[in-house]
Amino acid sequence: MRYVSTRGQVPARDFDSVLLAGLAEDGGLFVPEAWPSLSTAEWRALRGLPYPALAARLLGLFGAGHLPLDRICAEAYAGFGHPATVPLVQLDTRVFALELFHGPTLAFKDMALQLLGRMFDHVLAARGERVTIVGATSGDTGSAAIEACRDRAAIDIVILHPRGRTSEVQRRQMTTVMAPNVANIAVEGDFDACQDLVKAMFNDAPFRQEMRLSAVNSINWARIAAQIPYYAAAALALGAPDREVAVSVPTGNFGNVLAAWAARRMGLPISRLIVGSNRNDILTRFLAANDMSMRAVEPSLSPSMDIQVSSNFERLLFEMLGRDAAATREAMQRFRAEGRMPVPDAAWREATSLFRGFALDDEGTLAEIGRLHREAGYLADPHTAVGTAAARALAPEDPAIPVIVAATAHPAKFPDAVERATGLRPPLPARMADLYERQERYGVLPNDLAAIEAAVRAHALRNAA
Numbered sequence: 001m002r003y004v005s006t007r008g009q010v011p012a013r014d015f016d017s018v019l020l021a022g023l024a025e026d027g028g029l030f031v032p033e034a035w036p037s038l039s040t041a042e043w044r045a046l047r048g049l050p051y052p053a054l055a056a057r058l059l060g061l062f063g064a065g066h067l068p069l070d071r072i073c074a075e076a077y078a079g080f081g082h083p084a085t086v087p088l089v090q091l092d093t094r095v096f097a098l099e100l101f102h103g104p105t106l107a108f109k110d111m112a113l114q115l116l117g118r119m120f121d122h123v124l125a126a127r128g129e130r131v132t133i134v135g136a137t138s139g140d141t142g143s144a145a146i147e148a149c150r151d152r153a154a155i156d157i158v159i160l161h162p163r164g165r166t167s168e169v170q171r172r173q174m175t176t177v178m179a180p181n182v183a184n185i186a187v188e189g190d191f192d193a194c195q196d197l198v199k200a201m202f203n204d205a206p207f208r209q210e211m212r213l214s215a216v217n218s219i220n221w222a223r224i225a226a227q228i229p230y231y232a233a234a235a236l237a238l239g240a241p242d243r244e245v246a247v248s249v250p251t252g253n254f255g256n257v258l259a260a261w262a263a264r265r266m267g268l269p270i271s272r273l274i275v276g277s278n279r280n281d282i283l284t285r286f287l288a289a290n291d292m293s294m295r296a297v298e299p300s301l302s303p304s305m306d307i308q309v310s311s312n313f314e315r316l317l318f319e320m321l322g323r324d325a326a327a328t329r330e331a332m333q334r335f336r337a338e339g340r341m342p343v344p345d346a347a348w349r350e351a352t353s354l355f356r357g358f359a360l361d362d363e364g365t366l367a368e369i370g371r372l373h374r375e376a377g378y379l380a381d382p383h384t385a386v387g388t389a390a391a392r393a394l395a396p397e398d399p400a401i402p403v404i405v406a407a408t409a410h411p412a413k414f415p416d417a418v419e420r421a422t423g424l425r426p427p428l429p430a431r432m433a434d435l436y437e438r439q440e441r442y443g444v445l446p447n448d449l450a451a452i453e454a455a456v457r458a459h460a461l462r463n464a465a
């Protein structure tokens with residue numbers, strides 16, 4: 001399996017090289033040269049596998065088969081707080097919450113990052129190399145990446161978060177980790193600014209080379225690959241490949257819903273993909289009226305989705321444009337220059353034949369958390385609530401098709417919103433009970449590339465000394 005860039009200006013690469021590279025050197029994102037796919041009989045044969053074995057089997061289709069995947073997957077999910085790893089909880093006659101938050105940092109990011117940390121270790125040890133990981137977070141990727149990479153000998157990691165725009169639990173999960181290879185920077189800006197800084201560091205070729213930069217955000221293909229198996233697990237549990245299913249995903253950077261799209265591309269009968277947004281609704285506007293125009297990022301009760309520039313949309317655009325890398329490059333460049341992405345009508349129509357968009361404001365989110373609690377006895381975090389509301393609004397007409405909602409975070413990560421909606425304050429697990437007493441360590445920097453690069457360099461040099 002080889003990988004090509006969506007912008008078509010770098011040679012094809014293998015899995016290991018894509019894992020370490022993160023962003024392609026032409027600014028594009030890596031995608032498989034050809035999508036692997038399984039027959040109906042092959043999907044059926046995967047039913048009932050324990051989750052780590054299913055993940056290993058599917059990752060093997062993406063050119064990672066030379067890694068000890070059975071061991072890596074078994075170790076990655078061994079510490080999860082539920083024996084099923086990704087349990088499905090039925091919320092009503094047809095809506096199911098796929099709980100992806102039983103990992104160490106209580107959000108779906110652990111599903112991929114617990115694997116990636118181990119993959120990095122393996123590949124770096126084999127090559128005798130070391131990397132500096134730079135990542136941007138709106139709250140959850142940061143802690144999951146830090147947890148996965150802390151104290152790893154061949155990795156330094158620097159995470160940028162938007163100052164004051166994460167929940168306190170999210171910030172403390174990052175800034176209370178005192179491992180010497182970990183650094184946190186609060187940037188004076190929003191998540192898009194943090195993500196732009198990360199991409200700018202990758203696009204600064206001398207800096208990228210000097211620091212041997214790697215990525216943990218979903219610009220890194222391995223993140224997407226590692227998020228596919230849980231959609232397969234849920235679909236198989238609900239009767240696929242012999243029954244259609246729909247999927248609803250609370251969406252920000254478009255990585256999680258792209259993984260569901262990839263599961264469909266691999267042969268699973270996913271007949272609808274529902275994209276839930278908060279008031280940062282660029283994707284909903286795109287799907288409703290081909291209006292992909294940037295607005296300022298607005299803070300919301302679901303801060304991890306406070307995003308306007310959804311990185312992974314580029315991967316879908318590449319597919320919608322018939323894998324035309326030049327057209328993808330031009331559309332992305334115009335998006336950055338003009339704040340509006342020109343998507344040809346045919347491509348937009350193709351997207352809307354499968355995807356539906358739904359936006360929910362804070363008031364609606366609180367109402368949905370309250371409703372879920374009253375009617376289903378379920379405590380949902382604000383992101384998951386956007387997903388369940390979207391599922392109810394846009395489920396396929398055929399009531400026999402179940403809807404899988406990605407439950408992306410534990411309610412205890414957002415106790416204030418959950419308490420406002422239900423009167424209940426979900427406690428953190430015992431292992432985190434002292435989170436509010438732990439000492440924090442982080443820098444604060446302006447939204448300035450030179451200042452951020454200097455801080456990254458200083459962190460890497462300190463650890464090399």
Ligand SMILES: Cc1ncc(COP(=O)(O)O)c(C=O)c1O
Nearest residue numbers: 140251252253254255256304408
């Ligand atoms: C809890 C939570 N829900 C949803 C999302 C959105 O996921 P994605 O960025 O893959 O679209 C995020 C952030 O990525 C998140 O942390």
Ligand SMILES: N[C@@H](CCOP(=O)(O)O)C(=O)O
Nearest residue numbers: 137138139140141217218304
């Ligand atoms: N919501 C994310 C934003 C980054 O997304 P990623 O999937 O590209 O890492 C977060 O919590 O940081």
